[in-house]
Amino acid sequence: MTAIAQRDMAGFFRLVTLYVAVFGATTVVAVFYRFCEERMGLLWRSWLTRRVVERYLDQRTYLRLKDSAQIDNPDQRITEDIRAFTTTTLSFMLVFLNSTLAALSFAGVLWTISPLLFFVAVGYAGLGTLMTVLLGRPLVGLNYAQSSREADFRATLVHLGENAESVALSRQEGGSGRGYCTGSTSS
């Protein structure tokens, strides 16, 4: 029986006030949660970037990497890849934490409503996760390829800026040159 069905005005306003209070408090907590998430991401990113840059500059590693074909675009890896790694990892951890807490919180409620409903919900979530893993697996490689292409494109444009005069004089903007229009590098 609800307060409305019982025509209980005082009870209705009491529950509305409680709802608004819980909603307001939850909003404040969600804002602080988001703030902490961003701060944590920044902390992790700055620490990891500092650490990688130290190792990059140590014992002329940058010089050896320049001649190595194994690792392309180290500047891209230090900036973009670390950002993607830290934010994605943190986001994954928090999603996992929230999902576990939500599952623990509502499993009991769902079980009291109907045990069958509980098993159907778990099965549905499991099937969704399996489909996501299977369908999303090719995206890992595609994402890597996209980052690599973007890094090549940026490196090509930086090269153009640094060698603007010689490129202009020899008219190597496209065609037989480094392929500035497409971002592909031939040299």
Add this chain to the structure above:
Amino acid sequence: MDAQSAPLNRQTVRLFVQAVKHLLTSEVRRRAIGLLLLLLLFALAVNGSQRRWQLRRP
């Protein structure tokens, strides 16, 4: 590593755990652990209030 060789296996999990462990044992570990505890607290608060509200509903 190329676009095709991006495996999701035990090594991925091991590297993931290592990355988190390195952060939590670094010189910024106090701030990192503090922020993680705050995040856990806020997550518990949000989920706890939702559950409390769910149980109070008639």
